[in-house]
Amino acid sequence: GENVEQHPSTLSVQEGDSAVIKCTYSDSASNYFPWYKQELGKRPQLIIDIRSNVGEKKDQRIAVTLNKTAKHFSLHITETQPEDSAVYFCAATDSWGKLQFGAGTQVVVTP
Amino acid sequence: DGGITQSPKYLFRKEGQNVTLSCEQNLNHDAMYWYRQDPGQGLRLIYYSQIVNDFQKGDIAEGYSVSREKKESFPLTVTSAQKNPTAFYLCASSINGMNTEAFFGQGTRLTVV
Numbered sequence: 001g002e003n004v005e006q007h008p009s010t011l012s013v014q015e016g017d018s019a020v021i022k023c024t025y026s027d028s029a030s031n032y033f034p035w036y037k038q039e040l041g042k043r044p045q046l047i048i049d050i051r052s053n054v055g056e057k058k059d060q061r062i063a064v065t066l067n068k069t070a071k072h073f074s075l076h077i078t079e080t081q082p083e084d085s086a087v088y089f090c091a092a093t094d095s096w097g098k099l100q101f102g103a104g105t106q107v108v109v110t111p
Numbered sequence: 112d113g114g115i116t117q118s119p120k121y122l123f124r125k126e127g128q129n130v131t132l133s134c135e136q137n138l139n140h141d142a143m144y145w146y147r148q149d150p151g152q153g154l155r156l157i158y159y160s161q162i163v164n165d166f167q168k169g170d171i172a173e174g175y176s177v178s179r180e181k182k183e184s185f186p187l188t189v190t191s192a193q194k195n196p197t198a199f200y201l202c203a204s205s206i207n208g209m210n211t212e213a214f215f216g217q218g219t220r221l222t223v224v
Contacts, residue, residue, distance in 0.1 A: 001170075009151070032210035043201065043215040044154070051210055089153060097161050097208040098169065099144060103153035 002027040002094035006102025013109055019077040021105045023090035026071065032093040033066060033073045036101075039086045047088075048075070080109045114138040117202050117216035124189075124196075124223050132187045132219045134202035142208025143185035147171060148199040148218075157200075160185055161208045189221065196223045 003026040013019045025033075034049035050057045050064045050073065057064050061080075066073040077084055090102040115136040124130045134143065142161050146154040156169030160179040174193025179185055185204075189196045199220050205213040 006153070034212065043217050045215070046212045049212065093209060096167070097142065098156060098159060098167070099203075099205070099208070099213055100156060100170075101146070101154040103151070 001096070002030060002092055002098060002100040004090060004092050004100050004102045006090050006105060008105060009103065010106045011108070013080050013107070015080060015082060015109055015111050017080055019075075019080055019084070019107055019109075021075045021088055021090065021107075022072060023074070023092075023102050024070075024072045025092040025100075027092070027094040028068075028071065029095035030092040033064070034091050035062075035064060035075050036089045036091065037086045038089065038104075044089060077107075080107075082109050082111060085109045115202065115204050115214050115216045117200075117219050119219060120217065122219055122221045124221070126223055127191045129188055129190050130196075130221065132189070132200055132202075132221070134185045134187065134216055135183055136185075136204045136214075137183060138204060138206075138214065139182070140204035140206050140214075141182070142205045142213075143179065144203045144205075144213065145169075145175075145177065145185070145187045146201045146203065148201055154201065157187065159208070196221060 006023045031052040036044035037047045038044040063076045118133045144159045145157040158177040160166035176188045202216040203213040
């Protein structure tokens with residue numbers, strides 16, 4: 001089955017700097033890679049996703065890249081702001097439809 | 112809000128008792144999931160269901176059971192066999208379970224004393 005690993009577990013950045021979170025997956029048949037943001041006490045919410053036929057996707061300050069050969073994908077947040085502070089989860093859907101999540105990255109943006 | 116509802120928000124049970132967590136969605140989604148969230152361990156998959164009357168075990172199914180008799184509902188029972196049931200439980204649903212966004216409920220925090 002799918003195994004998703006996520007790094008780092010915590011990330012502290014200065015406001016205005018960039019943040020990068022990296023994930024790897026094990027099932028080469030996986031074809032959908034969403035990223036979720038979970039603020040304290042709230043439910044996870046999708047911020048961006050990418051499908052296996054695309055190498056990069058961007059939405060304002062957020063971008064995701066996918067390297068299918070190496071089986072890794074990354075989240076990039078530019079010009080970070082205090083409201084970007086949250087826990088971020090990467091995920092992958094395997095060939096059986098299982099949506100598996102990474103362990104999460106706690107991002108802290110300091111003013 | 113989001114069309115997926117979990118109840119109750121907080122639940123307290125005595126050790127040795129079974130307890131059922133409710134998850135209902137009105138989004139007409141085929142796929143539904145149950146996750147357990149513990150500090151520092153992310154979202155671990157308990158059970159998932161791609162269609163009515165069918166469900167599959169996730170990575171940590173031991174001590175849990177589910178049913179999917181209706182498309183809208185995917186209740187999770189935490190049995191007395193679950194060694195450490197105190198946790199935050201999240202239910203989610205997606206259109207087809209393959210490559211579409213999953214929407215989460217607000218979660219149920221279960222405390223077993």
